[in-house]
Amino acid sequence: MLRVKQNLIQRLRQARTQSDLYDLLLAAIQLEHSTIPPYLTALYSLQPGTNPAVAGIITSIVREEMLHMTIAANLLVALGGKPNFSAPGFVPSYPGPLPMQVDDDLQVGLQPCSRALIYSTFMRIEQPQEPLKLKLKDGSFTSYPSATSGQYPTIGDFYAALLSTLESMKVTWGPASAQVTPETTGTSWFRATDWFPITSLDDAKRAVDVIVSEGEGATNSPVDNDGDPAHFYRFGEIYYGAQLIQNPDQSWSYTGADVTFDESKVFPMTPNAKASMYPPGTRSRRLVDEFNQAYMQILLGLDAVFNGQQKELNTVLGLMYQLRILAYAVLTQPDPNSMTQSTGLTFERVPLVIS
Numbered sequence: 001m002l003r004v005k006q007n008l009i010q011r012l013r014q015a016r017t018q019s020d021l022y023d024l025l026l027a028a029i030q031l032e033h034s035t036i037p038p039y040l041t042a043l044y045s046l047q048p049g050t051n052p053a054v055a056g057i058i059t060s061i062v063r064e065e066m067l068h069m070t071i072a073a074n075l076l077v078a079l080g081g082k083p084n085f086s087a088p089g090f091v092p093s094y095p096g097p098l099p100m101q102v103d104d105d106l107q108v109g110l111q112p113c114s115r116a117l118i119y120s121t122f123m124r125i126e127q128p129q130e131p132l133k134l135k136l137k138d139g140s141f142t143s144y145p146s147a148t149s150g151q152y153p154t155i156g157d158f159y160a161a162l163l164s165t166l167e168s169m170k171v172t173w174g175p176a177s178a179q180v181t182p183e184t185t186g187t188s189w190f191r192a193t194d195w196f197p198i199t200s201l202d203d204a205k206r207a208v209d210v211i212v213s214e215g216e217g218a219t220n221s222p223v224d225n226d227g228d229p230a231h232f233y234r235f236g237e238i239y240y241g242a243q244l245i246q247n248p249d250q251s252w253s254y255t256g257a258d259v260t261f262d263e264s265k266v267f268p269m270t271p272n273a274k275a276s277m278y279p280p281g282t283r284s285r286r287l288v289d290e291f292n293q294a295y296m297q298i299l300l301g302l303d304a305v306f307n308g309q310q311k312e313l314n315t316v317l318g319l320m321y322q323l324r325i326l327a328y329a330v331l332t333q334p335d336p337n338s339m340t341q342s343t344g345l346t347f348e349r350v351p352l353v354i355s
Contacts, residue, residue, distance in 0.1 A: 002031075002125060003102040003152035012161040018171060021162070022081040025072060028162075029083055030099040031155070032069035032211075034092045034108075035125060036062060037347035041269075042113035042122070044327040044345065050265035054113070054238050057259070061231050067190045068211045071198075073306050074179045075207065078198040079171065085302040091349040095272050098125070102152050110345055111271040114263055118239045126215050126232040129154070132222055134233075135253035137242055142254070155215075159208045166201055173199045184310040189317065193226065222252050267331040273344025277337060284333050284343040291326045292350045294319060300352060 008024060015021050043058040073083040084090065092099060095109030106124060111117050123144065131144040153161075176197030182188055183197070194210045196203065213224040215231050222233040222244060229237065229244045236254065237243055243256030270277075275292060278285035301316035333343040 002098065002100075002106075002155050003104065004100045004155055004158050005102055006152060008100060008158060009153050009161045012158070012165050015165050015169070018079045018169070019081070021079055021165070022076065024162070025076040025079070025081060026083065027100050028158070029069055029072045029076065029085075030090055030092075031101075032065060032072050033085070033090070034098045036065050036069070037092075037094065037345075038108055038110055039065065039122070040323075040327075041110040041345050041347070042117060044324060044331060045112035045267045045269055047265045047267060048328065051113075051261055053259045054261050057234055057238055058113075060228075061234060063190075064214050064231070067194055068214070070180055070190070070195070071207045071211055074181070074198050075204060077179050077306060078174045078204070080174055083303070083306040085299040085306075086296065086349070088349070090299070091347065094347065100155070100158070109272045110347060112266050112269045114266070115239055115261060118235050123232055123235045123239065126230070126235060128230075128232055131232065132220075132252070134222065134236075134244070135251075135255060136240055137255050142236065142240065156212050159212060163201075163205055163208055166204055171201070175199070178308070180306055180310050180313065185305075185313040186311060187313055187317075189313070191226065268341050269331050270335045270338060270341045270344035273335075273346050275346055275348055275350075278343070279336075282336055284330075284336055287326070287330045287333055288343060288346055289350070291323070291330050292346060292348050293353060294323045294326050295347055296350055296352045298323065299349075 008027070012021070012024060015024075039058055039062050043055060043062065046055050076083055092108075095107045097104070097106065098108055106121075108121060108125065127144070131142070133141045133143070135141055176199050177184060179197050181197050182192060182195060189195070196206070198204055198207050209225065213230065214228075222229055224230050228234075233244055237259045238261055240254040241259050241261065242254040243259060244252055244254055245256035246252050247255075273288070275285065275288045278288060298316055298319045301312060301319060305313050305316055327345055330343050330345055335341045335343045
């Protein structure tokens with residue numbers, strides 16, 4: 001569970017105008033984005049053609065994190081603000097705490113996929129306040145430490161405070177035409193029930209509910225409003241090695257089809273790499289630089305999409321496929337600093353080189 005800084009909630013409660021919320025929503029967008037590089041790194045580290053069930057689960061979660069980022073950005077646009085994905089400081093430095101996070105012991109890095117990473121980092125990011133105890137195939141039950149938020153609020157508390165502030169504020173909602181939606185982009189990238197214009201307080205409540213329920217699930221259920229396992233429990237399918245299913249008595253358990261994870265089929269990439277680790281002129285440095293350039297093109301493309309060029313979304317999504325191809329080029333290149341590891345993905349903000 002992500003614990004967020006107390007002063008963010010205080011600032012939300014003290015906001016009196018829509019513009020007072022802009023920096024806070026920019027931080028929320030940054031947080032929603034910050035999980036995508038670690039999740040993509042784990043996904044890309046799976047060797048092509050292997051571990052299809054694991055790849056499918058992580059892909060579905062990345063897709064929904066992109067949706068959550070889109071929702072947060074649409075909220076900002078609806079209130080009259082402008083997202084800036086390429087701004088200095090938007091991209092986190094990995095490893096480290098995520099944006100908005102209390103600087104506790106949760107350090108999130110860029111690492112190859114493993115059951116240990118899924119359990120200790122990814123499930124903790126997505127952890128609900130009280131994880132449900134669910135039955136496993138061997139008859140035992142899951143055991144995940146309860147979150148102890150103490151004096152610190154959660155991301156769910158942050159969004160709840162945002163809605164409370166909006167309720168007390170006379171809001172002038174921006175037009176649907178300014179937002180990134182199926183109507184303005186001409187695409188159906190996300191489910192229509194999850195992706196819609198935000199032009200009222202009720203729309204904002206629905207949108208926030210999508211973010212919170214897809215991450216943690218309902219208090220007494222492991223699934224979100226669409227009936228899909230929430231992210232915490234979906235990652236659990238990888239860790240526990242079985243699909244989450246609903247039983248005839250309406251309970252849920254990890255007793256479905258096997259989710260096989262062969263960790264020997266993961267690229268042994270150097271974790272938490274930086275471009276500066278690779279000398280200029282080496283193949284590793286060239287490939288890492290190309291990867292980071294493609295990543296920057298995506299961020300700059302998102303700037304355009306959320307600032308009036310919504311139909312460019314298809315182009316930006318196309319760049320995601322290019323990023324995957326470049327990731328495999330990096331991950332199959334031996335790390336010149338190691339006898340056993342491959343070059344690592346870095347996801348760094350760099351100046352865009354115009355060729």
